[in-house]
Structure formats: C-alpha cells, structure tokens
Amino acid sequence: MLKIGGATVNQIPFDWNHNTTNIIDAITEGIRQEVKILCLPELCITGYGCEDLFLSEWLSERAWQELLRIREHCQNITVSVGLPIRMNGITYNGACVISNKIIQGITLKQNLARDGVHYEPRWFNAWQKNETRDIVYGGEPITVGDLMYTIDGVRMGFEICEDAWRKHNRPGYRLYERGVDLILNPSASHYAMGKSLLREDEVVNEGSSKFNCVYVFANLLGNEAGRMIYDGDIIIGQKGKLVAxxxxxxxxxxxxxxxxxxxxxxxxxEALISADIKERNEEVTQALSLALFDYVRKSKANGFVLSLSGGADSSICAVMVAEMVKRAVAELGWEKTKTILRLNPQTEHWKAAVGQILTCAYQGTRNSSTDTFEAAHTLALSVGAGFHRWDIDEEVSSYSQKIARAIGRELKWETDDITLQNIQARSRSPIIWMLANVKRAVLLTTSNRSEGDVGYATMDGDTSGSLAPIAGLSKIFILQWLRWAEEALQHEGLNPVNNLQPTAELRPLERQQTDESDLMPYRVLAEIEKHAIQDRKSPVQVFEAMRGDHEPETLKRHLKKFFTLWAANQWKRERLAPAFHLDDINVDPRSWCRFPILSSGFADELAQLNAL
Known part of the structure; x- marks a missing residue:
C-alpha cells in the first residue's frame, strides 16, 4: 500500500508569498497525512492567469527561486509542482518532481489548449513526445522533457491538463508502453457546468482503464485572475474505477x-465516499459565490454595489452575494470570514454581514411599476442588503430638453423610441457609480448572456460596472435558477421576482413592454445561440436544424433578427465588464468567442435563408 494524493491551491497571478505559502502549507499537510506522492496543480507557483507575462524572462526566473524555497519543505515526500520553464527565449509549461528535497526532473507539457477560453500557444511551446534534454537551469543540472520517474518502486509519468483531453495524442499511451503504474495530471481546468463529471469519466476513469494504472487529477481552485473559476477538483482513479x-x-x-x-x-x-454535489443549480451557486468571494477579497474592495431593479438579472446577483456570505461562514467560520471580508467584529448573523457587503439602489422613472419596486425592496430586506430608492426623471428630463433644443424639436416615442429608452438606462449610471466610489466597492453589472447575444443592453447604462458576474449565463438558466433558489435555498424574498414578466421598463407602462416581445421567446433565442455560436452553423444550417420544431416563417424571422443583431452588436460585447465563465459557452470576446466588429452582417447568408 502507498498513500498518494492531490492538492488544490487558491492562487493569485505572481503573488509570490501568497502562492508559495499555499503550496508549502499543502505539502506540510500532505506530510502530516503521511502522503508519499502528492500532485499539485498546473503552474501553481505563478498562477495560470499570468497572460503575456509568461513571455518575460523574469517571471520564470522568479518562479524558479520560489521552487527552490518549496524544495526545502519536501522532506520524506515526493511532490510535483507546476511552473513555467524558459529556455533559449521559449517558455514551456512544466511539472517539476521533487523527491526528498532533490529535483528528479521536469516534465514539459506536450499538448497546448487553444480553443474556447484558452490561448496557451501564445505563451508556450509544446514539447515533442519522446524527447528529453539535459540542461543547466538556475545553476543546477536537470533533465527535462517527456520523462518517467521511479518513486518508491512506482513508475510514474505525467499528463498535464490538455494532454489528457487529446484522444489520439495522449502521453498516456506512450507511458503505458513504458509500463507506467501511476499518472499524475496537474491541471488548470476552468469550471463549466457539468465539467467535473466529464473529467471523472473521460480523463480519470478512461485514463486509468486504458493505461492500466492509478490516475491522480489535481486542479486549481477559485477565481484566480478575474474571469476563470477553478473548482479545485481532485480525483483519484484506479484501473477504470473512482477511488476518491x-x-x-x-x-x-x-x-x-x-x-x-x-x-x-x-x-x-478502499474507495472514499465523496460529499461533492454535481446538481447544476447547486454547482453554479457554489462556483459563482466563490468567484465573488475571491474577487472582492483579491481586489481589496469593500463590497459590492448593485442597481436592483426587481428583475431577474439583478436579483440573482443579490442572492449570490448573500450565498457568498452564508457559504463562507459555513466553511471558514465567523472569525475568518469577518477578517477576510473586513466585517464589523460584532457581526454574528449572515444578514448583518450582507448589509455591510452589499448596497442596492432602486432607480425608478415614471415608466417603472410598483411591482418591480416591491420586488426589489422585498428581496433586499430578505437578504439584509442595504437599500436605497431614488427617481431619475429629473435627470432624464434635463438631458432630453437639452437635445430637443439642440435639434429643434421634441423627442417622441413614435420617432425616438430607442433614444428615449437608452437615456433612462444611461441616466442611472453616473449616480450608481458615485455610490460605488463612495463605498469603494465593486459595481456589479447585470448583463446576461442572452442579452449579450443580441445587444439588448444600453452601453454606459445597464452595462455600467466593473464586474459582470452573470454574463456567462443564459436568461433561461437564470429564470429557472431563481425558481429553484426560492425553494431549495429558502430565499422567499424571490417570490415577487419570480411572479414578474421580464421587462426593461423603459417604455411607458401602457405600452406593456416585455423582453420577449422586443426580442423573441428566450427558449428560441437559447436554441439559436447553441447552433449559431457554440456549434458555429450558418443561418441556413440553423434553420435546417430547428425547422422540425418551429413554424418555418416565424423561425426565419427569429433567425434574421438574431444574426442581424449579433453582427451589429459586437462592439457592445467588446465593452462588457469582465465576466465569469460558468457554462460551455461564453460571448465575452476576451475569453471565448471572437467576432469582427465590422462585417457583412451575414447579408448573403440571410438572403439564402429568405430564398428557402
């Protein structure tokens, strides 16, 4: 019997003392548990999210100095530690094996992630299979490359994150031919709904079965650099079965x-029993609340400010901040949570803590309804958030009168619909930003992914903010999550929100504005998004895929609107606040989906659709 394990660490890009302390603490805990082989995550010394700093010389040099510090704590244990290795002006992604304070070698990553949220080929070169090299690094002779190690009689090799996802080029096949007993997989695998189950099945179970070995997967943890969330997955399998x-x-x-x-x-x-929860609503709640916790503490902000409209999008943001507090207290205890979030030392209830962390404001106009105010007020009270109410009609009127004088005519809904809607949203921005500045807090913007698809948002209005926590979630998911949270998380304050029809409330109330009447049914929008953006199909291909379940002419209208608005509004997506990645798809061009700001707008493709 040999005790093996994985460790996850919550890091910050090039925060040397923080990162090294976490690594040493994890190793110390491993030694306390009498672990003999311990796998830490990919690039854990620097953090995965260093971006173009990986191209610098100094980053890798400093990471090496930190590795030497870590080495001194590896007594009577073998540890793999991730760091960048720069040789002859080229950076490689490495896993260094330290055994009883001696560096045994550095395995270099062979397959680089280059799709979705990943841009590894920009920073790293892939190492060639079966190649090793003896070098002098930091004044020490070291072997690097495609290596095997023998530790306590166990033949050990590596697949580093993306290595394991390449079905036909996995290093595991070659390790199997060499008689491997144990494969370690240090990873920086971003969170997405349901992805943990894929790792268990396609990486660990499949890898340990195909390669007839024990397999250890160890992932990074938390919101490291702002956008990506890492779930801290540690999975151990043996010959096709999960062990832990x-x-x-x-x-x-x-x-x-x-x-x-x-x-x-x-x-x-003996297999260990896991307490992990895979249900998607609970999983997303854990991921988003942890991401908010890390964002506010790492940014050193005093909390969050939110324009709470009473609608679904702002409501989920408020509830997630409340869940952040409740879950932090449940896991860390009151004393640690109060210290990390800089709460009043006398705070003893989660609602009182939320009141110090979250400040909300309902910013009404003559087009706002009593229903949305009551929904916002009820929810704020139910979670303990600070709550303000003010009207912005005076500001809207002032702007409108100035433009009317400039152009020599009054603005009317019949001729200036979008202008009159936008000025209301934009008039809310300066004052809510002012509140955030006074509080020295992060201003949350409430854009969701469905709105991002079609640009259904006012730039410098409802998109104002420094963080967009739900921009990676579709409206369909948000609406069902709110219903789930009302029951499963006992947020009864969501009841008024869940009984409202989603609406921007920017037109006069008698015009009965709703989001779906402005756009299309959200379920249709989500289906089009899946085919058009995630699967990258043309308008005609999307039509063929969906026509069996929709009236053809109506579907054509929806497709024309979607593709036209998608193409026209890339400039808006370029300006959205940083967004968390939470699902398989994201329309943030800085993390998942890139598209030209100027294009034909699918003119020929939509003409082909109309001709059908």
Missing part, C-alpha cells in the same frame, strides 16, 4: 485529498 473525489469549490486556501492505494491488488484499495 474531493468536495469542490472550497473557500479554503488549499485542500489535500489522499488515499492508500494497493498497486498490486486493486481490490484492496
């Missing part, structure tokens, strides 16, 4: 999961 899975999305700075493994007789390896 940790509870993900922890608020702790590090976690260690280890178990005794019998390499000769797998039937004697």
């Amino acid at each position: 899975v940790n509870k993900r999305l922890s608020y702790q700075p590090f976690n260690v999961l280890a178990t005794e493994v019998n390499f000769q007789d797998p039937s004697k390896t």
Whole structure:
C-alpha cells in the first residue's frame, strides 16, 4: 500500500508569498497525512492567469527561486509542482518532481489548449513526445522533457491538463508502453457546468482503464485572475474505477485529498465516499459565490454595489452575494470570514454581514411599476442588503430638453423610441457609480448572456460596472435558477421576482413592454445561440436544424433578427465588464468567442435563408 494524493491551491497571478505559502502549507499537510506522492496543480507557483507575462524572462526566473524555497519543505515526500520553464527565449509549461528535497526532473507539457477560453500557444511551446534534454537551469543540472520517474518502486509519468483531453495524442499511451503504474495530471481546468463529471469519466476513469494504472487529477481552485473559476477538483482513479473525489469549490486556501492505494491488488484499495454535489443549480451557486468571494477579497474592495431593479438579472446577483456570505461562514467560520471580508467584529448573523457587503439602489422613472419596486425592496430586506430608492426623471428630463433644443424639436416615442429608452438606462449610471466610489466597492453589472447575444443592453447604462458576474449565463438558466433558489435555498424574498414578466421598463407602462416581445421567446433565442455560436452553423444550417420544431416563417424571422443583431452588436460585447465563465459557452470576446466588429452582417447568408 502507498498513500498518494492531490492538492488544490487558491492562487493569485505572481503573488509570490501568497502562492508559495499555499503550496508549502499543502505539502506540510500532505506530510502530516503521511502522503508519499502528492500532485499539485498546473503552474501553481505563478498562477495560470499570468497572460503575456509568461513571455518575460523574469517571471520564470522568479518562479524558479520560489521552487527552490518549496524544495526545502519536501522532506520524506515526493511532490510535483507546476511552473513555467524558459529556455533559449521559449517558455514551456512544466511539472517539476521533487523527491526528498532533490529535483528528479521536469516534465514539459506536450499538448497546448487553444480553443474556447484558452490561448496557451501564445505563451508556450509544446514539447515533442519522446524527447528529453539535459540542461543547466538556475545553476543546477536537470533533465527535462517527456520523462518517467521511479518513486518508491512506482513508475510514474505525467499528463498535464490538455494532454489528457487529446484522444489520439495522449502521453498516456506512450507511458503505458513504458509500463507506467501511476499518472499524475496537474491541471488548470476552468469550471463549466457539468465539467467535473466529464473529467471523472473521460480523463480519470478512461485514463486509468486504458493505461492500466492509478490516475491522480489535481486542479486549481477559485477565481484566480478575474474571469476563470477553478473548482479545485481532485480525483483519484484506479484501473477504470473512482477511488476518491474531493468536495469542490472550497473557500479554503488549499485542500489535500489522499488515499492508500494497493498497486498490486486493486481490490484492496478502499474507495472514499465523496460529499461533492454535481446538481447544476447547486454547482453554479457554489462556483459563482466563490468567484465573488475571491474577487472582492483579491481586489481589496469593500463590497459590492448593485442597481436592483426587481428583475431577474439583478436579483440573482443579490442572492449570490448573500450565498457568498452564508457559504463562507459555513466553511471558514465567523472569525475568518469577518477578517477576510473586513466585517464589523460584532457581526454574528449572515444578514448583518450582507448589509455591510452589499448596497442596492432602486432607480425608478415614471415608466417603472410598483411591482418591480416591491420586488426589489422585498428581496433586499430578505437578504439584509442595504437599500436605497431614488427617481431619475429629473435627470432624464434635463438631458432630453437639452437635445430637443439642440435639434429643434421634441423627442417622441413614435420617432425616438430607442433614444428615449437608452437615456433612462444611461441616466442611472453616473449616480450608481458615485455610490460605488463612495463605498469603494465593486459595481456589479447585470448583463446576461442572452442579452449579450443580441445587444439588448444600453452601453454606459445597464452595462455600467466593473464586474459582470452573470454574463456567462443564459436568461433561461437564470429564470429557472431563481425558481429553484426560492425553494431549495429558502430565499422567499424571490417570490415577487419570480411572479414578474421580464421587462426593461423603459417604455411607458401602457405600452406593456416585455423582453420577449422586443426580442423573441428566450427558449428560441437559447436554441439559436447553441447552433449559431457554440456549434458555429450558418443561418441556413440553423434553420435546417430547428425547422422540425418551429413554424418555418416565424423561425426565419427569429433567425434574421438574431444574426442581424449579433453582427451589429459586437462592439457592445467588446465593452462588457469582465465576466465569469460558468457554462460551455461564453460571448465575452476576451475569453471565448471572437467576432469582427465590422462585417457583412451575414447579408448573403440571410438572403439564402429568405430564398428557402
């Protein structure tokens, strides 16, 4: 029997003392648990999100100095630690093996992630399979490349994150030919709904079965650099069966999961019971609340400010901040939570804590309804948030009168519909920003992914903010999540919100404005998005895929609107506040989907659609 394990750490890009402390603490805990082989995540010394700093010389040099500090804490244990290695002006992604304070070698990543949120080929070169090299690095002779190690009689090799997702080029095939017993997979695998199950099945179970070995997967944890969330997944499998899975999305700075493994007789390896939850609503709640917690503490802000309209989007933001507080207290305890969030030392209830962390304002106009005010007020009271109300009609009137004088005519709904809607949204921006400045808080913007698809938002209005926590979620998901949260999380204050029809409330009330009448049914929009953006189909291809479930001419109108608005509004998506990545798809061009600001607008493609 040999005790092996994985460790997850919550890092910050090139925050050397913070990162190294977390790594050393994890190693110390591993030693306390008598772990013999411990896998830490990919690039854990620097953090995965250093971006173009990976191209500098100094970053890798400093990471090496930190590695030497870490080495001194590796007594009676073998540890793999991730860091960038720069040789002859080229950066590689490495996993360094330290055994009993001696560097055994550095395995270099062979497959670089280049799709979706990943841009690794910009910073790193892929290492060639079967190639090794003896170098002098930091004054020490070291072997790097495609390596195998023998530790306590166990033959060990690596697949580093993306290596394991390449079905036909996995290093595991070559390791199997060399008689591998144990594969370590240090990863920086971003969170997305349901992705943990894919890792368990396609990486760990499949890898340990195909390569007839024990497999350890160890992922980064938390909101490291602003957009990506890492769930801290640690998974151990043996010959096609899960042996241990940790509870993900922890608020702790590090976690260690280890178990005794019998390499000769797998039937004697005892499987640990996992407390991890895979249900998507709960999973997203954990991910988003942890991301907010990390964002506010790492940015050193005093909390959050939110324009709370009583609608679905701002309401989910408010509830997630409340869940952030409740979950932090449940895991860390009151004293640690109060210290991290800089709360009043006398605080003893989560609602009182939310009141110090979250300030909301309902910014009404003559077009706002009593229903939305009551929904906003009820929700704010139910979670303990600070709440203000003011009207902006005076500001709207002042702007409108100035323009009317400039152009020599009055503005009317019949001729200036979009202008009169936008000025209301924009008039809300300066004052809510002012409140955020006074509070020294992060201003949350409430744009969702469905609005991002079609530009259904006012730039410098409802898009104002420094963080867009739900911009990676579709409106369909948000609406069902709110209904779930009212029951499952006992947020009864959501009841008025869940009984409202989504509306921007920017036209006069008698015009009965709703989001779906302005756009199309949200379910149709989500289906088009899946085909057009995620699957990258043309308008005609989307029509063929959907026509069996929709009236053809109506579907054509929806498709024309979607593709026209998508193409016209890329400039808006370029200006959205940083967004968390939470689903398989994201329309943030800085993390998932890039599109030209100027284009034909699918003119020929829509003409082909009309001709059908």
